[in-house]
Amino acid sequence: xxxxxxxxxxxxxxxxxxxxxxxxxxxxxxxxxxxxxxxxxxxxxxxxxxxxxxxxxxxxxxxxxxxxxxxxxxxxxxxxxxxxxxxxxxxxxxxxxxxxxxxxxxxxxxxxxxxxxxxxxxxxxxxxxxxxxxxxxxxxxxxxxxxxxxxxxxxxxxxxxxxxxxxxxxxxxxxxxxxxxxxxxxxxxxxxxxxxxxxxxxxxxxxxxxxxxxxxxxxxxxxxxxxxxxxxxxxxxxxxxxxxxxxxxxxxxxxxxx
Amino acid sequence: xxxxxxxxxxxxxxxxxxxxxxxxxxxxxxxxxxxxxxxxxxxxxxxxxxxxxxxxxxxxxxxxxxxxxxxxxxxxxxxxxxxxxxxxxxxxxxxxxxxxxxxxxxxxxxxxxxxxxxxxxxxxxxxxxxxxxxxxxxxxxxxxxxxxxxxxxxxxxxxxxxxxxxxxxxxxxxxxxxxxxxxxxxxxxxxxxxxxxxxxxxxxxxxxxxxxxxxxxxxxxxxxxxxxxxxxxxxxxxxxxxxxxxxxxxxxxxxxxxxxxxxxxxxxxxxxxxxxxxxxxxxxxxxxxxxxxxxxxxxxxxxxxxxxxxxxxxxxxxxxxxxxxxxxxxxxxxxxxxxxxxxxxxxxxxxxxxxxxxxxxxxxxxxxxxxxxxxxxxxxxxxxxxxxxxxxxxxxxxxxxxxxxxxxxxxxxxxxxxxxxxxxxxxxxxxxxxxxxxxxxxxxxxxxxxxxxxxxxxxxxxxxxxxxxxxxxx
Numbered sequence: 238x239x240x241x242x243x244x245x246x247x248x249x250x251x252x253x254x255x256x257x258x259x260x261x262x263x264x265x266x267x268x269x270x271x272x273x274x275x276x277x278x279x280x281x282x283x284x285x286x287x288x289x290x291x292x293x294x295x296x297x298x299x300x301x302x303x304x305x306x307x308x309x310x311x312x313x314x315x316x317x318x319x320x321x322x323x324x325x326x327x328x329x330x331x332x333x334x335x336x337x338x339x340x341x342x343x344x345x346x347x348x349x350x351x352x353x354x355x356x357x358x359x360x361x362x363x364x365x366x367x368x369x370x371x372x373x374x375x376x377x378x379x380x381x382x383x384x385x386x387x388x389x390x391x392x393x394x395x396x397x398x399x400x401x402x403x404x405x406x407x408x409x410x411x412x413x414x415x416x417x418x419x420x421x422x423x424x425x426x427x428x429x430x431x432x433x434x435x436x437x438x439x440x441x442x443x444x445x446x447x448x449x450x451x452x453x454x455x456x457x458x459x460x461x462x463x464x465x466x467x468x469x470x471x472x473x474x475x476x477x478x479x480x481x482x483x484x485x486x487x488x489x490x491x492x493x494x495x
Numbered sequence: 496x497x498x499x500x501x502x503x504x505x506x507x508x509x510x511x512x513x514x515x516x517x518x519x520x521x522x523x524x525x526x527x528x529x530x531x532x533x534x535x536x537x538x539x540x541x542x543x544x545x546x547x548x549x550x551x552x553x554x555x556x557x558x559x560x561x562x563x564x565x566x567x568x569x570x571x572x573x574x575x576x577x578x579x580x581x582x583x584x585x586x587x588x589x590x591x592x593x594x595x596x597x598x599x600x601x602x603x604x605x606x607x608x609x610x611x612x613x614x615x616x617x618x619x620x621x622x623x624x625x626x627x628x629x630x631x632x633x634x635x636x637x638x639x640x641x642x643x644x645x646x647x648x649x650x651x652x653x654x655x656x657x658x659x660x661x662x663x664x665x666x667x668x669x670x671x672x673x674x675x676x677x678x679x680x681x682x683x684x685x686x687x688x689x690x691x692x693x694x695x696x697x698x699x700x701x702x703x704x705x706x707x708x709x710x711x712x713x714x715x716x717x718x719x720x721x722x723x724x725x726x727x728x729x730x731x732x733x734x735x736x737x738x739x740x741x742x743x744x745x746x747x748x749x750x751x752x753x754x755x756x757x758x759x760x761x762x763x764x765x766x767x768x769x770x771x772x773x774x775x776x777x778x779x780x781x782x783x784x785x786x787x788x789x790x791x792x793x794x795x796x797x798x799x800x801x802x803x804x805x806x807x808x809x810x811x812x813x814x815x816x817x818x819x820x821x822x823x824x825x826x827x828x829x830x831x832x833x834x835x836x837x838x839x840x841x842x843x844x845x846x847x848x849x850x851x852x853x854x855x856x857x858x859x860x861x862x863x864x865x866x867x868x869x870x871x872x873x874x875x876x877x878x879x880x881x882x883x884x885x886x887x888x889x890x891x892x893x894x895x896x897x898x899x900x901x902x903x904x905x906x907x908x909x910x911x912x913x914x915x916x917x918x919x920x921x922x923x924x925x926x927x928x929x930x931x932x933x934x935x936x937x938x939x940x941x942x943x944x945x946x947x948x949x950x951x952x953x954x955x956x957x958x959x960x961x962x963x964x965x966x967x968x969x
Binding site for chain 2: 288289290291292311312313315316317321322324327328330331332333338341342345346349384401405
């Protein structure tokens with residue numbers, strides 16, 4: 238069994254409107270998956286629902302993380318069990334520095350891993366760790382003492398998302414439109430970050446509208462997502478076909494399923 | 496503020512007011528305890544007991560007349576609930592003041608130990624005064640500061656040993672008939688701090704006073720006078736707590752401060768009274784040429800607080816700041832704010848107020864900014880931000896502005912916000928629990944104020960906010 242398994246997953250809005258309409262997907266450690274879909278296909282809803290956003294209701298199906306159904310868990314528990322979501326629009330937390338936020342988040346995860354007992358990261362270890370990761374991801378030093386995402390440019394926000402991913406060491410990372418709003422240099426840095434981290438300890442699920450990011454993060458599996466469903470799956474050549482033919486080519490497939 | 500403090504606040508949640516313990520308030524344990532109620536006999540007894548000079552005795556009686564003549568304020572909070580006849584106006588816990596903690600009676604020393612005051616004195620304070628009920632029971636100043644001529648005494652001792660200075664200044668910044676509660680304090684005052692910092696002396700470490708109410712239905716009326724001479728500097732910090740009782744206590748202080756040319760005074764309050772204390776305090780400072788006055792005011796406790804620290808900028812280029820945090824939880828009303836009067840040219844001021852309300856609490860900002868005619872070139876910025884944590888809670892803003900001068904630069908900003916579901920989700924998606932995430936957002940909200948505090952107090956303030964946050968979520 239893969240580390241993350243979605244089984245016939247259905248997700249609806251609070252008013253009952255169905256958005257995700259039966260998704261089966263397996264993402265394992267050491268794998269890179271891409272979900273590609275047009276605007277409004279429900280792919281961001283899928284990302285939020287996987288992370289446990291309270292506005293989305295899972296009406297049917299299961300999300301198994303390391304074999305355990307996490308559907309009833311809050312976002313905090315899911316994170317503690319190794320799930321991570323890099324946000325398309327990360328929120329600003331004024332007054333809380335990046336450093337202090339990272340330390341709190343790392344300690345929250347460590348506490349969970351330590352059976353609920355505090356196990357704070359030693360100050361020196363934290364410092365070494367964060368400086369090395371910032372260096373690797375080319376996050377400017379001064380960002381560490383600024384308030385989280387407060388007044389950050391789009392590129393800075395995305396880099397800090399990847400920095401969080403690197404420091405929290407999740408098992409499965411979901412990246413929601415991480416490529417949007419990035420210039421080519423920033424895109425390369427972010428992609429390299431993901432490439433570095435995917436391995437025996439982590440798998441990634443990259444959600445994107447465009448094929449562009451997949452030039453830098455070469456996916457093992459590509460899934461085409463239209464109207465709340467995966468309508469086609471394949472290797473990286475599927476992304477290239479999509480780029481050449483557009484999503485229209487896959488619409489009939491939807492109708493065929495419907 | 497160092498990044499440690501946020502780490503502090505996300506750990507160790509406790510679910511009750513931590514300072515609610517009490518010692519026996521059995522009258523036999525006290526050296527002297529007045530009867531309940533307020534009248535000229537009580538005022539006379541206090542003056543007599545303290546063997547005060549005749550002018551002070553008259554000052555007290557006159558003040559009681561003013562108190563009786565004035566109606567209760569009908570604005571702010573509900574002060575009509577106060578039963579003035581049920582209050583003890585004067586309790587002297589020990590016969591004389593101690594210079595060593597060990598000389599205090601065991602139960603009183605135990606209280607200070609629980610509050611961590613002797614420990615704090617060793618680590619980061621230049622001097623400490625500890626008031627228990629009506630009297631300062633412990634007082635000490637570092638020897639090198641004494642040698643430089645710094646005076647840090649309790650107010651009663653100051654009246655005995657420096658009568659001329661006290662007589663010269665007391666009631667000059669806050670007249671005895673300024674308002675009903677200033678009149679009350681002037682009639683029955685006891686304890687409080689007297690500080691004089693000689694010209695050019697800069698006191699690096701803070702001086703701290705700690706106020707503890709122990710008895711039920713206690714009235715505490717300390718009186719503080721601070722004089723910062725030319726080019727001098729002092730940071731004075733006060734903290735306060737009380738046991739939880741089912742009936743009310745009253746705390747009504749008066750604080751007068753004079754900052755002479757080029758001097759600087761910072762006055763920090765961490766108010767954490769239990770939720771049965773009415774906290775009605777008048778604080779006012781005057782700042783002369785090139786002087787700086789800063790009020791840093793944290794209000795977390797009490798049933799009702801009405802307090803608006805004021806600064807009169809009397810000399811050219813004087814600068815004033817009022818930074819305040821008001822946190823109102825269940826059954827609490829914090830009517831806090833600040834006042835600045837620009838009475839000289841090229842004076843500058845900043846008022847920055849942060850209020851948080853939760854569980855039906857009510858927190859507000861009430862402020863006055865005034866620019867007198869002739870105070871040209873005055874600049875002021877007023878920022879008040881409110882954070883409301885649930886639907887039952889309330890926030891009010893009353894920003895009064897009076898300007899009689901054309902050449903001024905004024906800025907005013909006010910925001911009201913709620914903790915957003917999206918912010919919470921973002922933090923929780925990183926592994927923080929809902930309570931931890933909320934506490935982090937609140938600590939970030941007040942950070943512009945807490946970063947102004949010395950580390951120990953920033954940590955304490957965040958810890959108190961954490962305690963206040965407990966029970967509000969999840």
